[in-house]
Amino acid sequence: MLNKHYDNLFEVELDTMIKKEKTIDNQYHTVFNDxxxxxxxxxxxxDRGFINNEELLDIYVEDNEVWHVTKSKLNDPIxxxxxxxxxxxxxxxxxxQHLMCTIMNTDYHAKTIMFKTGELESEIEMGFDSLNRDILNEIERKCNEHIREDISIVISYPTKEEALENIWEDYGDDFDWNTQLxxxxxxxxxxxxxxxxxxxxxxxxxxxKFLGYEKTTRGFKISFVAGSQLFDYIQKHYDVFHEASKSLAIAQLEINESIQKLFQEKKDLTSSLNDYKQKYFDFLAKDLCATPNTYLFEEFNSMDIKSFQQLCSTITNHYDKGIIFVLKIDEKCHVVVAKNKSIDIQANEIFKSIAQTYELKGGGNPVISQGGGIYSSDLVNHCKSLINKMNEA
Ligand SMILES: [Zn+2]
Structure with missing residues (x-):
């Protein structure tokens, strides 16, 4: 609804009186004379603000009247x-948005599709056929040139005929020309x-300042900042860059380079760590397999699943053994039944029988089967006795 006070951005204080009030869900809803x-x-x-130093919680229009919601009851004068x-x-x-959309509309025939004011940055979606940084730079230059020229923004209340003489945009069939314009x-x-x-x-x-752009199905979405949002944006980003540059002990503009270097170092470290891990598993496998028994049972509890699986395959790839290994992870467990190809057992059949009794999820093939469920000492004992029987057979 039109309120002529909106014509003056800087009119922010007003004295008035209560016209009507009601209570809904312990909150006070009030209409004022103005x-x-x-x-x-x-x-x-x-808008946000205060009424008699009471914070305005919500505001809405009902039957052409503006209702103000506060936590406490308000009293005259307001x-x-x-x-x-x-x-x-x-x-x-x-x-x-008025300024930039007009330039995009008139100079580039890009229709306004959508605009949104965000907390950190804002965006508009415009019907450009194509867009690049050079075009955006040119529009940005024009906008800021007009800002320097400080052209007035003129508010008026035209008749429909006066409005139609001046508008060039299609307001669509839904536009209500009977309301006050x-x-x-x-x-x-x-x-x-x-x-x-x-x-x-x-x-x-x-x-x-235009920040960036991306293609959409209808045109291009352009992110931008303006006014105090521009200064907030710079400060917030500066703070993050400042912290990052302190942590990395590097100049702000070299942060990206430094991160790339860190990633490469991490990659190299992970690769040499994997080499050492494999060497450790080779020794451990040799140790575990130094038994005349063909079938092995072992329980582990301080390993991640991936390393556990790596150890299992190290054994079954290099030794003529069959294994049932259990990894305990807190209240849960991961069970691997696996064998060297030379061993005549069906890992999937053995895993299935354990899984059925102890409600494990998972499966596999005759060479390796695995899955997880709830850990119990009963499960461990069952696996141990299975291995003993297989060794005795
Ligand atoms: Zn406007």
């Missing part, structure tokens, strides 16, 4: 105080019908 608070619409979020910083933040981005013009650049809050002139946008 209000300054913007109610979410047209892609712009509601003093309204809008959070100017937040209002300026969203108005700078919204006004920047409000036009937002950047003379010589843009003319739009819009009910949001805008900065009084372009210099209040301070600056526009």
């Amino acid at each position: 209000t300054l608070f913007y109610v979410k619409s047209g892609g712009m979020e509601s 003093h309204i105080q809008v959070d100017l910083n937040y209002r300026l933040f969203k108005s700078q981005i919204h006004s920047a 409000r036009s937002v013009a950047i003379p010589g650049i843009d003319y739009d019908l819009c009910a949001c809050i805008h900065v009084p002139s372009l210099r209040y946008i301070q600056g526009i």
Whole structure:
């Protein structure tokens, strides 16, 4: 709904009186004779602020009246105080969207598809056929040139005929021409019908920076920052880079290079660690297999599954043995039944019989079968006696 107070971004304090009130779920809903608070619409979020020092929790329109939600009951006289910083933040981005979309519409015939104000960065989706960094740089240069020219943003209330004379954009069949119209013009650049809050002139946008772009099914999504969001963005990123450069003991612009180097070092370390692990498993396998028994049982508890599997295959690949190995992981276990190809047992059949009794999940083939379930000493004893029987047979 149109509220002429929205024409002046900087009108943030107002004295008024209560018109009506109601209580819903222990919260107080109040309508005043007048209000300054913007109610979410047209892609712009509601204002934040205080009423008699009580925080405004929510605001909505019902039957053409603006309801303000607070935690405590309000009493006359009413003093309204809008959070100017937040209002300026969203108005700078919204006004920047007017400016950049117009340039994209007129110079590149790219239609406005969507715009969104985010906390950290904002975005617009535009119907470009193609887009590259050079085009974005050129649009950014033009936008910032207009900002330096500090052209006024003119709000007026035209008749339908006056509006139709000036608009060049198709408002679609859904547009209600019978409501009161409000036009937002950047003379010589843009003319739009819009009910949001805008900065009084372009210099209040301070600056526009396009961050990046990506192809969508409808065109291109462009991320940008403007106004106080631009400064917040720089500070937040600077803080992260500063911390990272301190941790890496490297200049900020060399962070990426340093990370690549760290990744390579990690890769080399992992590779030599794997070599040592394999050497250790070779010794361990030799040790475990230094028995005349063909079938082996072992229980392990301080190993990850991948290493455990590596040890099992080291044994069955190099020794004429059959194994049932159990790895205990907290309350659970992983069981491997495996054999060297020369051994005449069916690992999958043996695993199946254990799995059925102890409700293990998993399976495999006659050479190696494995799976996991709940650990129990009963399961361990069962596997041990299976191996003993196989050795005796
Ligand atoms: Zn607008």
